[in-house]
Amino acid sequence: MTNNNCHRLIVFTRYPEPKKTKTRLIPALGAEGAAELQLQLTEHTIAEVRKLTKEISTAVYYTGGSQKSMESWLGNDLNYCPQHEEDLGNRMKLAFEDSFKLKFSRVVIIGIDCPDLNIKIIRNAFELLDKNDLVLGEASDGGYYLIGLRTMIPELFQNIPWGTNEVLSKTKIIARQLKLNTFVLSVLSDIDRPEDLVTWEKYRMD
DSSP, rough: OOOSSSSEEEEEEEEOOOSSSSSGGGHHHHHHHHHHHHHHHHHHHHHHHHTTTSSSSSEEEEEEEEEHHHHHHTEEEEEEEEOOOOHHHHHHHHHHHHHTTTOOEEEEEEEEETOOOOOHHHHHHHHHTTOEEEEEEEEESSSSEEOOOOOOOOSGSSSSOSSOOOOHHHHHHHHHHHOOOEEEEEEEOOOOSSSHHHHHHHHHHH
């Protein structure tokens, strides 16, 4: 990554408002506890991302809250953009389109649900885009925790059953049909369900 003007990292997150975030974890944690987990996971991810901010442009795409509340929470040293109110595929597609219109040539989107996602993996994803059209981070639940592109490929975000364990497999099928050079990163665990909370415990204990 020699030119920090051509790389952009996008972080998808949600403002930690009770009853509106981590809803699948409310039975285990309660509404306040689920919102607190959203807060902690986001702050954990942003702390890792900040190690890269001198190398690449970073943007936080958020739902809930406002730019003022996001800046008050995470600081005013990051770029913020509200996510469009559509399904996840369209939200990611539009975020990629925003960045390619700004002339970024390597764009990676990550979420905040995967605490094992670190600076080394993110750097590697950008480097892999030098020789690959598509980079995916495989999540253990059948989705992906990272997607990187070097040009807009809208087909990757169409007809995907978002929120299911078929997201990654369907995406890979489309990539093969389009004859994309694709690299899949190592499997990491998301924290979406009560049984996933053990993954977060080791960070709480550190």
